[in-house]
Amino acid sequence: MLSSKEIIEMIKYVDGSTVDEVHYEHDGFVVKVKNQNPGEQQEAKAQVPTVVAERGQEDLTPTPETEQQETTETHTVKAPMVGMFYSSPSPDDxxxxxxGDTVKEETVVCCLEAMKMFNDVQADVNGEITDILVENGDLVEFGQPLFTVKPA
Structure with a gap:
């Protein structure tokens, strides 16, 4: 099975390229990434490729409401997948x-649960957590902002 980081890389590869579609299948889990504008130059508001995970038939395309502009002063950690947001490894932890916490790129900042699988989300940047944008137990969408980090 692909990790969330590998799925993000697949999306980045397809976005704005001349590739029409990427299809990945393993043990009944299917991910399809379709480029909505193959071969065209990206514009400031280019469309994001559509991602479909076939077990749940969920459309993982971010909506405009979930997208947030990043400034040079902060980095936004976004959800790499659809899932239930958990702020701790277990309810007792x-x-x-x-x-205010200082994080490194590999620091686990939360986990997302989808289809009974828990996936750690890393900060992807060195810095200080300035805001937590979702509550424990919230359902988050692909690309939804989770945290803001002031890069170090």
Whole structure:
């Protein structure tokens, strides 16, 4: 099965390229990434490729409401997949991070649960957590902002 990081890389590869579609299948899990504008130059508001995970037939394309502009002052950690947001590894454990915590690229900041599988989400940047944008137990969409980080 692909990790969330590998799925993101697949999306980045297809987005704005001349590739029409990428199809991945393993043990009954299917991911299709379709380029909505193959071969065209990206514009400022280019469309994002559509991703379909066939077990749940969920459309993982971010909507305009879930997209947030990043500034040079902060980095936004976004959901790499659709899933249930958990701020700690288990209900009895403390949260992975708090506002004000210093994180490194590989620091686990939360986990997302989808289809009974728990996937760790990493900060992907060195810095300080400035805001937590979702609540424990919230259902998040692909590309939804989860945290803001002031890069170090």
């Amino acid at each position: 403390p949260a992975f991070i708090q506002v």
